[in-house]
Amino acid sequence: MEINNINGEWEQKALFNELVQARELVKKLRTHLDKSSPAGEVILENAIASLDRALSTTTRSGWDVPQSQLTTRIINASESPRSKNGSPRSDDSDLHSTDMKIQPTWTEKVSVGSGAGIEGSSNDCYSWRKYGQKDILGAKHPRSYYRCTYRNNQGCLATRQVQRSSEDPSVFNVTYRGKHSCLQASHLQSKQKQHRYQNQDHSEEGLFENFGKGLRIKTEDGLANSQKLSSSSSSQSFSFPCSSSMPADCVKMENCSFSPLDGNYFLSSYHVQLNGGDTKTIHASDHQSDFDDTVLLDLVEFNPYCSFENFQL
DNA sequence: AGCATTTGACCCAT
């Protein structure tokens, strides 16, 4: 029973990823479309619309999927630092040896701003306890091992490994293994569903209805989970694929408009809540001075269990 | 005092 549930959710994630990828590929294909063929344009638009509806359906149906599946996340059911797990021992070794083989494993690449020495503390909203660190052969940086804080008193077997990338020190490879069975999982999931419900009346139709709800905008010294995007220096606004339904305690956007041409939202001003609670209003015309033609948009890993109240800037 | 982190040692798969 439990195995079926895990596999079912995993298949949902895999299918969701495929839908996201298909949509992006179709959009890329559109840029190569022969402009003299309006029929082809219509077909592609219909294909994109169909994929949007399919993705929107998955989010409305409460699938346990990453909802801001943009570019930073890699999910691979077979991917694991070692396909065979190490050597769990002690009194719960039997539990491990059977469970670990069917435990879903996925890896995220978490990009952090320069100088942010937070050792890949991705804001997945779970409490982790570090239990080990190892120097890995051929890697410049050690790998840290974390387990769920509630492993002992709630028997939660979720673990994660964090390792700074050798190629790009600003990137952490975070490998999650196992699903949380602790109380914080159900608590965060219920809060996330509540948040989704509260936004339904204000959200736009289609794919972006639930996308980007956790999107934050950060300055250069921002912390985890940020991804650099270039803002258009020739425009008075910059764009990113997200919804305007933002958590008010993170970033408030104004003058947001939707472009049906490329599926992007444009905004000309927004508020950023900085460390310490100060709120700063940024206008599009300020981009050059404030961000030196780049802004850090947090393509927030929309962990299905994540509570927006826990986000920090 | 209680909890989290560090780190050397141990275990097991390859």
Add this chain to the structure above:
DNA sequence: ATGGGTCAAATGCT
């Protein structure tokens, strides 16, 4: 023999 994952005592922090 080696490398990766985990344990657990020592240490640090609040």
